[in-house]
Amino acid sequence: MPVARNCRSLLVAWLLLVFLSSSTPPLSLADEPDAKSAWEKRYLDQVLPILRDRCAECHAGEEADGPFDLDKFAKATHFDSQADVWEQVGKRLRLNEMPPEGSPGLNDPQKAIVHGWIDATPKQDLCSQLATDETKAWYRGYVMSRRLTRTEYSNAIYDLVGISVPSSAAIPSDGSGGEGFDTAGDALFTSAVHVQRYLEVATQIIDQALSEKPGVRDRLLGDAASVASDQLQRTHTVEVVNQFARKAWRRPVSVDESKRLMSLFDESLSQGNDFTAAVAQPLKAILISPNFLFVVETETPQGGVQRLTDHQMATRLALFLWSSIPDEALLAAADRGELQSEDQILAQTQRMLADDRARALGKNFGLQWLGLNRFETKVKPDAEVFPHFDPSISSDLTEEAVRLVAGIFRQDRSVLELIDSDQVQLNGKLAAYYGYDLPPDADWQSVDNHDHRRGGVLTLGAVLMSASYPRRTSPVLRGRWVLEELLGGHVPPPPPGVPALEESVVAEHQTLRERLEEHRKNPACAACHNRMDPLGFGLENYDALGRWRDSDAGQPIDASGKLPAGESFSGPVQLKQILLQRSDEFEKHLATKMLGFALGRQLNKFDDCVIDDCLELLSQRHHRSSAIIDTIVTSYPFQHRFFKPAVSASK
């Protein structure tokens, strides 16, 4: 185990100690206040005058663009609360994205001063503040005992019963919150139609399992159905019901709960129903109960920040890695109290990643991150422009994305392969679509990607299609996709009154490139479009269906671009090389996304130390993906939560 991990586990242990003996204030480095005030002084003396000179035109006063308003920073950096603003300022200056083209930029001596100051940014040691009374507030107000998402619910039913929830069941779709995932508890709502569907699905699935499918029936009932004596049958049934409830509810079932479940069985029998109909009742109730449908993390009377129980940890792990509920091995580990140490958690994690259910990391996390989870229903190329497009390719394009992302995490590969890779995942159909040489009926396989025209998420057909219009490509949409989904940048919407020129019908005498270049002469447009458009033009070799092309309407494709920082490139292969140079931004974004998905809430500044840990371990492990997953599952926020003291007053 790497050194850093041990250090961190010591830190966590120490933090717990601090928390438990909560009167001890958190330690801080002795020289930190001095370093910080020196840095602050440097800001006021040297940096602020330059920013006033070059940025105030757009970034001061009531009309200030974005969160960077110099008036607010006229006397101090307010770094403690505004660290994210300063991080953005530093990044945009460094990439030469600001000041925008057309406005006077910083000269070299000014750059030296500002960049030097940014490099000296004091490191905030927020990890050591996690458990103080003041910082607990950051964990308040999030919904944590959330409902299972539609995906988790469907996976869990399948894992429990062995029958898929039919798509005709029409479980309502979920929206997103937090860092952009449906796992965000605050954005998961329950309406009457949900309960109605849960009721119908439970009825349908259990009835089907008990009547039609012998294998499934035996799995549920064991030999309870064939026992002769009534008394013995009831004893067996109790066991069947308890076991099913334990799996579905992810915890041991109390005697009282078991009695209540069995009363449904008894009542049904007493009404003259046969054994199968009677045993169906408690099994259905288990699947409609909030104990199944919700991630129940019940509170303790004292409240505060506490470690989750082993069973709660098991559920969190399973939802994160499998988008489903724990299996028997994980539940048994929780029963034995073996989800306590980092080693135990990591061992389970490794086991779970090897399991096929970990495909969910591609199918659920991956597709949501890439914005492809509605791809098959939403993206519809225009039939007039693309008369030969076969919509059935959509599922293969989605599968390619799933396999790419899941493969990275399951095989502990470098996350940089998400930017560029020597391999592509193809089947015969997709190979023909992309122009690779495979037999038409070939199954999914890794194919060497010598020319690097594919490989990585950026050149996935599904991504290129979804960032196009129905009738043509869009360098702007694609550029924005790279900037936002890959690098974690922000692109504000166009200011009011400024036409989004690129969207207009292309004038006949001008190419799209020419029009966009004209567009960027306006500094108001240039600030963002200089960042987006070149990235998008680098992908012009792919048509609106994501297929390779060398020419468009008889004109050769010009896939060259120049970024504000000065790098020039031509074509997707070189573009990917440039993006690899910005792998730190990519890795930070990926870790942020994954942590947000795993925690099911919006991240706050205290979660940054988990991100920092991820980045540190990534560099130690040569960018292998386990650095992110291992850090998250052993992180403080994944294992702990804030509990508001339970209020027992009923509604």
Added chain:
Amino acid sequence: MKRPQPATRRQFLRGTGAALGIPFLPSLAAASGETPPKPPLRTAFVYFPNGVWEKDWVPNQTGADYELSPSLAPLKSVKDDFSVLSGLDKKNSHGGDGHYAKTANFLTGMPVAKTTGKDISSGGVSADQLIAQHFADQTPIPSLELGTEPVISGIDSNVGYTRLYGSHISWQTATRPMAKEINPRVVYDRLFGQRNKENADKAKSYRNLLDFVMEDARDIRKRLGRDDQFKMDEYLDSVRSVEKQIEFASSNQPRSWQPSESEKALANLAPGIPSEFPQHIDLMLDLIILAFRTDSTRVASFMFANDVSGRNFSFLDGVKGSHHELSHHENNEKKIAQYQKINQWHVARFARMLEKMKAITEGDGTLLDNSMVMFGSSFSDGNRHDPDNLPILLAGKAGGAIKSGQHLAAEGQVPLCNLYQSMLKANGIELESFGDSNGEFLELAGELA
């Protein structure tokens, strides 16, 4: 095991069964020779995304003798059955960027919380949900919330809103959007699935199950912190609502609805989402009409599509591109022409709905006469996203409470919520104010108001 509470609640429901009344079925009343009761008022809110090209929407004249504008031309055959309301404003949407802050509060009129997740709020209960709560005990289903697309996924980190705001206009509380049904067959089953006799056993089994899980939920709720208790309340309320629905179905006469020739398509709906968008729209609107005709509910909301919908409208002659893309017309004539065609297509779907409602006789009038159907978008010009001079139509006569067949041009920032306040009043809900309303929309008042 003794569980007195649910039994008591059920006895209560049975006890009030008589007071719940038999759903409005004029044909039954007529057959038995009784005087038919006054038909109930039905209210629908129909939303379409991405605004309109105003110059072709707002009629040039006002009053009863106005001429239909080009975009409203498809409504010719029902011109006397609806009014054009122009110049209405949604004050609390002026601050929000883009679309989301305008759609989530389309029917609440309150400020939408700027958030990507935490503390999601549309500012208040939507008008349709107030009506649903008002009539909750009188129809099998309190309300219908229909659409054609799943909730938009993801967040818009640039404008700082979760995209789910663009997918919901119906809010049961300020912090609780209603899930939308987008599958016509499922809606049909919800309306008529539990009506027949062989389902009586199922209903009993369902009730036992719901009683059980209700107790589970109460038990869990006690052990949750406040933030999480709200989520368990949603579950509890939903279980109660489903229980009521089942109770209603089994304690009242089953609906003996027989589809007419033209309604056969509804009774034989295939599972799944129709592949053609126009067909999907017509089916969902037909289902609303059917729900109203059989008095299965008194209120419905419908979203033609989620906000910012990028649906490809090239299936229309002369249109090449997607809805949202073309709504950003940049004052380019070619794009405006296509944008306007899309607007007109939406109006034509609405016209078809009104014509169907007008063809259904009810008492002395028609189903349309006894309804209020509001049709509109959450901002005016798609290129500017301005939440003033909203494109709003109001069809039906609310049983005589409103006057139709005119163009009413509001002057000086009249709140859209004034219209809602009037619509709520017509439903028997008297409020001092609703959203940002500053009075009623008196110009609408009909003879019976």
